[in-house]
Amino acid sequence: MSIVVVGLNHKTAPVEVREKLSFPEATVPQALKKLMSYGGVKESIILSTCNRVEIYAVVEESAKGVEQIKRFISEYHGLSPEILEKSLYVRPDAEGARHAFRVASSLDSLVVGEPQILGQLKDAFDIALKTKTTSTVMNKLLKKAISVAKRVRTETRLAEGAVNISFAAVELARKIFNSLEEKSVMLLGAGEMAELAARHLLNNGVQTIMVANRTFERAVELANEFRGSAVRFEDFPAEMVMADILICSTGAPNYVVRQEMVSKVMKERRHKPIFMIDISVPRNIDPACDRIDNVYLYNVDDLQGVVNTNVQGRQQEAEKAEEIVRQEVETYLQWERSLDAVPTIVDLREKIEELRRKELDKTLGQLDGVSDDHRRALDLMSQAIVNKILHAPLVVLKQAAANPEGGDVISIARKIFNLDKELKKPAHIHARSLGETSNKSE
Amino acid sequence: MNLLFFYAAMGVYAVSAAGYVTYFVKPERKRVADIALWTTFLAFLCHFIYFILRWTEGGRIPVTNFFEAINALGMGIILVFLVMELRYRIPALGTFMLPLVLVLMAPAAILSGRLEGLNPILKSAWLGIHTSLAVLGDAAFAFSFIVSVMYLIQERQLKHKHLGAIFHRLPSLDVMDTIGYRALSIGWPLFTLGMVTGSIWAETAWGTYWSWDPKETWSLIVWAIYLILLHLRTIGWRGRKMAWMSIVGFSFVLLSFYVVSRTAVGKHSF
Numbered sequence: 001m002s003i004v005v006v007g008l009n010h011k012t013a014p015v016e017v018r019e020k021l022s023f024p025e026a027t028v029p030q031a032l033k034k035l036m037s038y039g040g041v042k043e044s045i046i047l048s049t050c051n052r053v054e055i056y057a058v059v060e061e062s063a064k065g066v067e068q069i070k071r072f073i074s075e076y077h078g079l080s081p082e083i084l085e086k087s088l089y090v091r092p093d094a095e096g097a098r099h100a101f102r103v104a105s106s107l108d109s110l111v112v113g114e115p116q117i118l119g120q121l122k123d124a125f126d127i128a129l130k131t132k133t134t135s136t137v138m139n140k141l142l143k144k145a146i147s148v149a150k151r152v153r154t155e156t157r158l159a160e161g162a163v164n165i166s167f168a169a170v171e172l173a174r175k176i177f178n179s180l181e182e183k184s185v186m187l188l189g190a191g192e193m194a195e196l197a198a199r200h201l202l203n204n205g206v207q208t209i210m211v212a213n214r215t216f217e218r219a220v221e222l223a224n225e226f227r228g229s230a231v232r233f234e235d236f237p238a239e240m241v242m243a244d245i246l247i248c249s250t251g252a253p254n255y256v257v258r259q260e261m262v263s264k265v266m267k268e269r270r271h272k273p274i275f276m277i278d279i280s281v282p283r284n285i286d287p288a289c290d291r292i293d294n295v296y297l298y299n300v301d302d303l304q305g306v307v308n309t310n311v312q313g314r315q316q317e318a319e320k321a322e323e324i325v326r327q328e329v330e331t332y333l334q335w336e337r338s339l340d341a342v343p344t345i346v347d348l349r350e351k352i353e354e355l356r357r358k359e360l361d362k363t364l365g366q367l368d369g370v371s372d373d374h375r376r377a378l379d380l381m382s383q384a385i386v387n388k389i390l391h392a393p394l395v396v397l398k399q400a401a402a403n404p405e406g407g408d409v410i411s412i413a414r415k416i417f418n419l420d421k422e423l424k425k426p427a428h429i430h431a432r433s434l435g436e437t438s439n440k441s442e
Numbered sequence: 443m444n445l446l447f448f449y450a451a452m453g454v455y456a457v458s459a460a461g462y463v464t465y466f467v468k469p470e471r472k473r474v475a476d477i478a479l480w481t482t483f484l485a486f487l488c489h490f491i492y493f494i495l496r497w498t499e500g501g502r503i504p505v506t507n508f509f510e511a512i513n514a515l516g517m518g519i520i521l522v523f524l525v526m527e528l529r530y531r532i533p534a535l536g537t538f539m540l541p542l543v544l545v546l547m548a549p550a551a552i553l554s555g556r557l558e559g560l561n562p563i564l565k566s567a568w569l570g571i572h573t574s575l576a577v578l579g580d581a582a583f584a585f586s587f588i589v590s591v592m593y594l595i596q597e598r599q600l601k602h603k604h605l606g607a608i609f610h611r612l613p614s615l616d617v618m619d620t621i622g623y624r625a626l627s628i629g630w631p632l633f634t635l636g637m638v639t640g641s642i643w644a645e646t647a648w649g650t651y652w653s654w655d656p657k658e659t660w661s662l663i664v665w666a667i668y669l670i671l672l673h674l675r676t677i678g679w680r681g682r683k684m685a686w687m688s689i690v691g692f693s694f695v696l697l698s699f700y701v702v703s704r705t706a707v708g709k710h711s712f
Binding site: 172175177272294298 | 600615616677680681
């Protein structure tokens, strides 16, 4: 049994490829069920955001499991395996755990330290939980990933310096419009990222905001929140004349804002510049719009170019975060090892046998004139005691190995019998021994 | 002695230009830009003293030959730059403006500053009025030209999504579009008045308002280009197209100044 991560992100694939492979949220449960029908896949989670599409899975055997997952992706999206091969990466076993922790901590993000990814990962986990495609290993991995992310957030300043997409959008808007006051923003669709970007623009002086959404109620709700006005979705091309900044994230599978529409709008607004931000994957604004004069169209990838401030300070914080990830991967792997009952049984037997041998030798060494018969009898007796004591724990461990919830039992056993490392001395003993040494030195 | 002020002005302009370029390369050195502004003031002062000294020496406003004309043009451009810089505080303007002035005035530095006699019929108050209006108009066109070049660089970066270091140094498109247009909307009326006063002066001197002398014809072309530009602006042309038109307009100004005045034979030949 092992973990594998198969996926692609902003570093390995351009937005055109990512949008072809994305799983819209509503289709994820279906996709998960389909994936589980492939042989050898025991647990799975699908994470699909604008910047990455990744499948986290527990498979019986890494190499075979990876093949199955790749086959699933290519069959599900109807793409040839050759195209996938170029952009997909595979992270098996320990690498997979490390990858999960790095993604959760936003170390692998387009904008390192941006906070959204953790929420997206939690959502992906939730969907998988509801679809019941996760079990012991994935649950542990994801919970651990979330706690690692929290550790990184509290122990490093990675998130603090993070300049996310919204900041980039504000910076660009400033280079186009100078002052954002008296500028209007139109939100087309109501994604979380779009909301965040709109909030930043409002904080930076934008005063009017219009919200258009397919479900008008949602538009009204958001508009109220921003003290803006709601626009019916079919009216947005007419209202766009008033918008200086357009933030688009409708989740539609095709272009919602088309070139001829924008040409017409530009004529009506007498060619006043318009800044369009397309945060949707697949894209919702026709890239051809960028060719129109005074239109500045940026998609998620383009915004990356803007984010290059404060790189050095964040480099240090990123190194601290990597160190945290390294530690946590270690403890996770320890847990994962414990999942396997056989090594635990072997460890346990060896440990007790070693104790028995030591004590037996000590006792025999202290006795004079012991005959070989006596020696054998003592040996047998100590063996019998050990076997009797170990009988119940070994039975429980063997049962646990067959049970998916058995991981906890095994890890408790390792703790009780101290199989992983030397026990720390209790605090008071430690203190006393320290006291003694300091007395001596006086 | 007088020329000393001229060379001092040129030298200190060069220092200012170096300061502004340094600021552009290392924008964290905000003080360099402040110092460059002060040295520009200082250089302008020298330049102005030179202008006055020459005026008193020659007994007429020094704008009657090529050397004096480009000298006056350079002074006009710096004046427009200083006014705009004080108003808008965009040190990046200096990075482009000061080198332009040095290039435009370079021929003056190698020409002789010798005073030449003037046809007595031209000695009139109109000489000062006509030339200073025309020079200020040209200076405003030069300002608009520089801002247009900066606009096109910034626009290109935004369109190509390749935001280099320059992106952060240059002001916003909106600011450049606005101040470029503002310079034109002041410069064009000044230029128009320059042409009107010139033709009144021609009438008093030669008895004819307009005589299709080559310089007059070129000026009419320049005037028409900027008129069309300003008109198109009112019907919604802006940004890149405006910037290109302004660049075309100014290249005609340069032709008129550096080629037509020098080569063509007419009343403006010097």
